[in-house]
Amino acid sequence: MNKFINEVFSKLADKKILVNFTVELIFFILKLAFCIFIYYVAIKVLKKMTPLFNLKKKEDLVVDKSLKSFIKSILNVGIHAILITICLLIMGVKESSLLAFFGTLGIGVGLALKDNLSNFAGGIIILLFKTYKVGDEVNISDEMGYIDDIDIFSTTIKTHNNDLVMIPNGMIISNKVINYTKTPIRRLKFIIGIAYDADIDVARKALEDLLRENPLVLKEPAVYSHVDSYGDSSINIALKGWTSNENYWTVYKETMNGIKKALDNVNVEIPFPQMDISIKNPKMDINLNKD
Structure with missing residues (x-):
């Protein structure tokens, strides 16, 4: 009789454990589904908010493109971190355990990504001091x-x-960092080599006229040229002028295309590298010893 009663209670206990396990499993699945739902909705909302950073009208722009890009990157990382934390709390992870985990993780990540921390600080400095912005031409x-x-x-x-x-x-x-867009105008500089027997004044005038006649080149500061250096095969003339930032490359290409023609028109040669050899002892005695 006692044996039978023990068997009955044993079976009931096993069923109770099974029921408890089933209930806990159902709650776990529901919590997991709820977390996935929250994460999905939050990401959708985040994507819907993204166009707010891409407003077209100037009067609607609160921050420039550079700051918008930086803010979007931080928001993306921050929101994902918050969502993961919320999901872990919903799943039943204790706050103390979570804080300890993130503390340890933070130390580990900090040591592993110490170079990236300096890059992050660099990004903040770039935005605060406005070193450059999206669209600027830089070196x-x-x-x-x-x-x-x-x-x-x-x-x-x-x-x-x-x-x-x-x-x-x-x-x-x-x-x-060289930012060419910071100022409204930009200087053009060309180095052109001419032959040593060429007339420097004629060459300079031809080059200055070429640049001066371009309507995109500013009248002030005025176009000018000078001898920059004496090379092995040429006298190097520096031609300088000013234009607006947006017209810089247009003027640069047009001038480069016209330099040779301008010098050809005044019979000034652009030399190629050459070397003069002087023989001081033209007479050479060669003794051939024949056995």
Whole structure:
């Protein structure tokens, strides 16, 4: 009799454990489904909010493109971190355990990404001091082109060859940055070599006239030229003038295309590298010893 009663209670206990397990599993699945739903809805809302950073009208723009890109990057990382934290809390993870986990994770990530922290700080410095913005023409670390994007950790430059070059922000703030868009006008400079037997004044006038006659070149400051250096095969003339930033490359290409024709019209030669050899002892005695 006792044995039978024990078997009955044993079976009931097993059923109770099974029921409890089933209930807990159902609650776990419901919590997981709820977390996925919240995450899905939040991401959808975030995507809907993204166009607010891409307003077309100038009067609607609160921040420039550079700041918008930076803010979007931070929001993207921050919102994902918050959503993951909320989901873990819903799943039943204790706050103390979560804080301890994130504290340990933060130390580990900080040590592993210490260089990226300097890049993050560099991005903030770039935006605060307005070193450049999206669309500016710059020269950074010998990479010349237009700022395409400013991210949390890096800046992307689109070169004149249409290549996209990513440079860490930490490297940028520790190197020289040339921003050609900061001022409304930009100086043109050409170095042209002429033959040593050419008339320097005639060559200078022809070059100055070529640049001066371009309607996109500014009258003030005036176009001028001078001897820049004496090379091995040529006298190098520096031709200088000024134009607006937006017209710089147009004027540059037009001038480069016209330089040879302008000098040909006044019979001034553009020399190629050459070398004069002088023999001081023309007479040479050669003794051939024959066995």
